[in-house]
Amino acid sequence: METRPIHxxxxxxxxxxxxxxxxxxxxxxxxxxxxxxxxxxxxxxxLRGKTLGLRTCRRNELLLLKHEALAAA
Incomplete structure (x- = not known):
């Protein structure tokens, strides 16, 4: 599972x-x-930016999405 901190x-x-x-x-x-x-x-x-909900979530409930390619290892 992803370990990078969420900001x-x-x-x-x-x-x-x-x-x-x-x-x-x-x-x-x-x-x-x-x-x-x-x-x-x-x-x-x-998709229109309308709020569907505001919720307090734990780290294990979330997947951090990425918008950039990862560097080759």
Whole structure:
């Protein structure tokens, strides 16, 4: 599993659905607050930028999304 720290404004996705919050697995959001290395406030939005939910998430609930290619090892 990814070990790079998550920072404010990073793009993340939910690894599992949160039915009570009406959020699907894979739902994309932005980290709006870092409470600790393992706890974050994430705003989940649709393609138009409409907020679908704001939720406190643990690190093990999130996949950190990348927008750049990794350097060759």
């Amino acid at each position: 404010q404004l990073d793009t993340v996705a939910l690894l599992h659905a949160v039915p009570e919050a009406h959020l699907a697995a894979g739902q994309v959001g932005a980290v709006v607050e870092v409470y600790s290395p393992n706890e974050f406030e994430v705003e989940f939005v649709d």
